[in-house]
Amino acid sequence: RNNRYDEAREYAQLATTAGARLPYQHQDLAGHVAFGPLTPALMGPEIEMLDDRPDKALQLAERIPRDAGAGNTSGWDRHRLDVARAHLRLGNPDKATELMHEIRREHPLWLRYQQYARDITRELLASRPRMPSQAMLDLADFMGVEP
Numbered sequence: 001r002n003n004r005y006d007e008a009r010e011y012a013q014l015a016t017t018a019g020a021r022l023p024y025q026h027q028d029l030a031g032h033v034a035f036g037p038l039t040p041a042l043m044g045p046e047i048e049m050l051d052d053r054p055d056k057a058l059q060l061a062e063r064i065p066r067d068a069g070a071g072n073t074s075g076w077d078r079h080r081l082d083v084a085r086a087h088l089r090l091g092n093p094d095k096a097t098e099l100m101h102e103i104r105r106e107h108p109l110w111l112r113y114q115q116y117a118r119d120i121t122r123e124l125l126a127s128r129p130r131m132p133s134q135a136m137l138d139l140a141d142f143m144g145v146e147p
Contacts, residue, residue, distance in 0.1 A: 005051040054086035093127040121145045
């Protein structure tokens with residue numbers, strides 16, 4: 001992407017076209033390489049968040065095909081972090097906190113070591129500097145982020 005968001009969108013659109021030719025997400029035997037309709041669909045919201053367009057990121061996230069295959073969990077979790085940050089940037093820290101806690105329940109070891117998740121947690125705390133919710137404080141404690 002390298003701060004060239006229009007190019008990134010164009011490449012994601014090309015990948016969408018290629019992915020649409022496949023009926024579902026394909027993975028190699030090791031489970032590390034995946035491609036199908038889901039791969040570019042997950043890239044769209046990420047690109048929009050990098051370009052500081054959280055409203056567009058959420059619109060694209062709503063259109064992700066739910067029947068295209070499972071993909072891999074880290075890809076989905078990174079996507080859910082993008083969605084959480086989009087909600088936060090649009091003034092809904094409670095929804096963002098809820099999504100972060102969902103990821104924590106499902107994949108706590110993965111989440112704890114994600115710098116992006118720590119950054120979102122810091123933003124959550126900054127969104128309510130005087131009265132963070134208990135859920136935000138619990139998340140900050142889990143992530144090792146100072147309130």
